[in-house]
Amino acid sequence: AERVRTEKRSIELEPMPPKDRRLIHLALADFPGVRTYSVGQGENRRVVIAPEETNAP
Numbered sequence: 001a002e003r004v005r006t007e008k009r010s011i012e013l014e015p016m017p018p019k020d021r022r023l024i025h026l027a028l029a030d031f032p033g034v035r036t037y038s039v040g041q042g043e044n045r046r047v048v049i050a051p052e053e054t055n056a057p
Contacts, residue, residue, distance in 0.1 A: 001049055005033035010050040015040065021047050 004011055013024070024047045025036050035052050038045055 001028050001031050001034045004049045004051055008051045010048055012039070013047045013049070015044050015046045018045075021045065024049075
């Protein structure tokens, strides 16, 4: 997450079970500067850690 924040580039993790994805989402929910979401289907579903979008003028 720190790397995503400093490099401003998304990281896509390896496919993992639902409970592991949930742990990552919960662990990073309050981490400033990043957001998480899942992509893929079934056994290929994985977490993406992305820089938080800012709408600064």
